[in-house]
Amino acid sequence: MNYLQDAKKREIIIQNMYSIIGNLIYCFGFNMLIVPMGLYSGGFMGVSQLFGLLLTKGLHIPISPQVNLTGILYFAINIPLLYMGYRILGKEFAVKTMIMVGMMSAFLVIIPVPETPIVEDYLTACIIGGIVCGVGSGLVLRGRSSAGGQDIIGLCCSKRYKNFSVGKVTIIMNIFVYGICMFLFNIEIVIYSLIFATVSSLAVDRVHIQNINTSVMIFTKKVGISKAIMEQMGRGVTNWDGEGAYTNKTSYILFVMISKYEVAQIKKIVHSIDPNAFMIFTEGCSVDGNFEKRL
Incomplete structure (x- = not known):
């Protein structure tokens, strides 16, 4: 806290x-x-x-x-x-x-x-x-x-x-x-x-x-990241189960849409739970639908 x-x-x-x-x-x-x-x-x-x-x-x-x-x-x-x-x-x-x-x-x-x-x-x-x-x-x-x-x-x-x-x-x-x-x-x-x-x-x-939309894909083996993002950022998260092709171990894939302003915040949240998480950020995405534009 x-x-x-x-x-x-x-x-x-x-x-x-x-x-x-x-x-x-x-x-x-x-x-x-x-x-x-x-x-x-x-x-x-x-x-x-x-x-x-x-x-x-x-x-x-x-x-x-x-x-x-x-x-x-x-x-x-x-x-x-x-x-x-x-x-x-x-x-x-x-x-x-x-x-x-x-x-x-x-x-x-x-x-x-x-x-x-x-x-x-x-x-x-x-x-x-x-x-x-x-x-x-x-x-x-x-x-x-x-x-x-x-x-x-x-x-x-x-x-x-x-x-x-x-x-x-x-x-x-x-x-x-x-x-x-x-x-x-x-x-x-x-x-x-x-x-x-x-x-x-x-x-x-x-x-x-804040005008720049950014999509985030998170690959992790730890649970709790989705809940932390929703509670601390108020952003919706889509997740599904995956499997590493080399290790054959289960991993969790999360997808989040944020503004570029929130990139540093989501990095802190993810790394506080899983320092080894792998993240992909794609800037300039076009969004249609229920997405809250924060200023």
Whole structure:
């Protein structure tokens, strides 16, 4: 029991570290590479940028240049989305997301925007910035949290609809946002901004490994592994009896479908019962039927 409690604590610490580091990486990439080039993010971060532009340039509201409106507005926009996350994904997710959104807003205010761009080429800035920001967002999601905005919508859709992923929802939202931007800005700025958002979305799906289904085949001579997996992971197990061709001894074959995020957990469970168990992991499986997608 103490071992399981310690493992749970370590898992929580690792998840929090993923979320904090991911937030910092995203804000660093955004403020250092994207904002100095005059580019716009997609999703709700882009909406925050546009809304800030409306307040300062459109309505001529006197706001100090030192005040980072993007971070502040991003936090305000996320408040109604947090309620949706609470209803669909649970209280723990909503609380962690609120903390992450507050942290992101703070990082956006604290991290300075350079007066002259670090990378002066638009395409290079888009690709590097997209990778950096995508990795940051992916790490936040990997920490079983969210940086808010379209991430909340994407996770809710992924929970309800098996063919959805966070990156796909982000791309759909970006097309809508940049469609509006085409009427406001130079087409070149819109195109480069869209490239940044697309690269970022692809990077998110690569890092957010909960999207990757993994099938597991376990070969063991010990009993009790099926029960342990069902009790500790809540996953269904199919098992049947086999026989070693060389030893002619009975062995047990188990089949489990999990997300890639759960690979380390199932390895610990199996090895704690049978250190000599043989396991085969197959990533990227397509699943149809009653399979719980965990985020």
